Amino acid sequence: MHSLFYFVHILSVVSWVPSILAESICDGACQLGTILKPLLPLLSPNASIVYSSSAAPRWSEFDEPTPGAVVNVATEHDVLVTAGGNAWADTFNLGQKDITINLRALNRIEFNQNRTRVTIQGGTIIQELINSAYLNDARVPTGNSNCVGVLGSTLGGGVGRLMGLYGLGIDNLMSLNIVTAQGIALQVDAQKFPDLWWALRGAGANFAIVTSATMKSYPVAKPENGAWTGSLVFAEDKIEALVDSINRLDLQPEMAIFLYYASTGPPNNNPIVLVNPYYIGTTEDGKSAFSTIYSIGPVAEMTAWTPYNETNDGSNPFCVKGGRKPVHSAGLARLHAPTWRAIWNEYVSFLETPGVGNSIILVEGYSMYAARRFSDSSSAYPFRETVNFHAAAMPWYYNSSIDAQALAFGSRVRDLWRSTDGLEQNSTYINFAFDDSPSTVYGENLPKLRELKRIYDSLGQFDQFFPLS
Ligand SMILES: Cc1cc2nc3c(=O)[nH]c(=O)nc-3n(C[C@H](O)[C@H](O)[C@H](O)COP(=O)(O)OP(=O)(O)OC[C@H]3O[C@@H](n4cnc5c(N)ncnc54)[C@H](O)[C@@H]3O)c2cc1C
Incomplete structure (x- = not known):
């Protein structure tokens, strides 16, 4: 009872904001300070409200949301939203008069x-x-x-x-x-x-x-809780063979595979081709499941059976916050070798730009057997029946003067993927999307979602991440 009272107060304070602001004479942060002050005694003792300059760093600074205030909640009853701070979507449109609520302390x-x-x-x-x-x-x-x-x-x-x-x-x-x-x-x-x-x-x-x-x-x-994984390095002349081979793999439930174009980093920024196989089982079974990839002849191998709590550690370098990362992504039904050659050429030429050495291209292939026990209409996720791969171009740099070049690069690569994606419509996983249209992220589910939005959020309070209003 007591906690519901908190919810109602927090959210109604948030929804009062526009009308109060219209009448007020001080600027955004000042107005928010005045409005939010009465909220503090309603929050639990460890909660806080900070103004934009002290907000937590985000994964990408490219066009990042800059709300006027962040409410750091400390209990479920304090609530509103921002969790890991990783979304790179270009749809956030928060200004100095807006508030986000940081859920990060809710981690039980x-x-x-x-x-x-x-x-x-x-x-x-x-x-x-x-x-x-x-x-x-x-x-x-x-x-x-x-x-x-x-x-x-x-x-x-x-x-x-x-x-x-x-x-x-x-x-x-x-x-x-x-x-x-x-x-x-x-x-x-x-x-x-x-x-x-x-x-x-x-x-x-x-x-x-x-x-x-x-x-x-x-x-x-515990002894079985892990997977065989790591990286295989290939010479660039193997791209076509690799792409064809990954495309043909019948990924069994224990399997997943990622292909990367990466660089050795500064000063030389030499482009390299990496394949990360993943197998939930023994090393021997894993190597056998990916025998067609091995037969192409990796020039180096760094793989090992890895306990479950360490299987994500290989991607820790991607978790680094900050920098500018306008990621462009596309769902694909198939991989097309000539497209991947053209993208390699784009990537090699983009790497010549000073300061972009951390940029990567990747595609993720997952076994779809379990996901396809359900249809596309079973939930709002619209692409389980059609998309087999998720591809992403991730320019990564620190100087905003590179923005235009990075956007053009990402967009060209995405167009190349889409030109041979084997799909009837553009289909991008919402969590990998950037400036994509509503139909590209919601597919056939868009009309039903818009109808439900009118019922459950008619004022568009939750309208920052690929809005439906
Ligand atoms: C390095 C990296 C690796 C990734 N790997 C994967 C992957 O393997 N699989 C995958 O599916 N995605 C992956 N993603 C994409 C990821 O799912 C999206 O970026 C996602 O939006 C991040 O959520 P967040 O809570 O970290 O970020 P935030 O920016 O905090 O949140 C993103 C959006 O979700 C909303 N949200 C967050 N928490 C809640 C909540 N509790 N209730 C309601 N709304 C909420 C926020 O309001 C915001 O609109 C990856 C992203 C990065 C940066």
């Missing part, structure tokens, strides 16, 4: 006794969940990078290397505790509020603040 994780279920709070990041799952002799399907918000990634669909065994992140959700745009706390699942349940699983950021989620967890004895 609780497994049930037989480890088949886990409840996580809304600001938990992947590293925290994986560490806790490993300690509890369990696995939980998440994304592949430690710094990312579990809910931020799951609510858009949730792709990751456990997908072949367990499906998308959203397929593993059992119930969600949310705060709606009207400031009402609800528990939502397949039986209670089925239309909201449908929308939250794929377009979650547009419908509610998830304060905690209960997900399926899979018990695994």
Whole structure:
């Protein structure tokens, strides 16, 4: 009772903001300070409100959101949203009169006794969940990078290397505790509020603040809880053979594979081709599952069986906050070797620009067997039936004078992918999207999502991440 009172107050203060501001005479931050001051006594003792200059660093500074204030919540009852701070979408449009709510302190994780279920709070990041799952002799399907918000990634669909065994992140959700745009706390699942349940699983950021989620967890004895993974390095003349071979792989549930164009970094920025195979099982079985890739002849190999709590560590360098990273991405039904040669040429020429040596191109291939137990219309995630690969071009640099060149590069590469994607329509996973249109991220589900948006968030309070209003 007491806590619901807090919710209502917090959210109604937020929704008063525009009308109060219109009448006020001081500037954005000053107005917010005046408005938010009465909120402080309503928050729990460890919560705080900070003004934009002290907001947490984000993964990409390219066109980053700059709200006037951030409310750092300390309990589920303090709420509103920003979790891992990783989204690179170009749709954020927050100004000095806007507020975000930082869920990061909400990171409690609780497994049930037989480890088949886990409840996580809304600001938990992947590293925290994986560490806790490993300690509890369990696995939980998440994304592949430690710094990312579990809910931020799951609510858009949730792709990751456990997908072949367990499906998308959203397929593993059992119930969600949310705060709606009207400031009402609800528990939502397949039986209670089925239309909201449908929308939250794929377009979650547009419908509610998830304060905690209960997900399926899979018990695994510690000695088996890990995977064979690492990198194989190839000479660039193998690109066509590699691309054809990855395209032909029938990825079994234990398998996933990533292809990267990366660089050796400054000063030489030599471009290199890397393949990261992943196999949930022994080294021997992993090497055999990827025998067609080995037969192409890697020039170097750094692979090992790795405990589950360390399997994401290879991507830690991608987690570094800051810098400018306008990522352009595309879903693909297939890989087309001549396209990948053309993209290699684009990449090599982009690397000649001083200061872009960390830039990469990648494509992720996951086993789709488990995800395809459900149809595209089963949730708001629209591409499980058609998309087999997620490709991304990630320019990474520090000087805004390179922006135009980086945007042109990303856009050219994305166009190349789309020219041979094997799909009937442009299809980009919302969590990898940048400046993409609503139909590109929501596909055939767009009309139904817009209808539900009118019911559950008619004022567009949650309208920053690929808005539906
Ligand atoms: C290095 C890196 C690796 C990645 N790897 C993967 C991967 O393996 N798999 C994958 O699926 N994605 C991956 N992503 C993409 C990632 O899913 C998106 O960037 C996602 O938006 C990040 O969520 P966040 O909470 O970290 O970021 P934020 O910017 O904090 O949040 C992103 C959006 O989600 C909303 N949101 C966050 N938490 C909640 C909540 N509890 N309730 C309601 N809305 C919420 C926010 O309001 C915001 O609109 C990766 C991103 C990066 C930068």
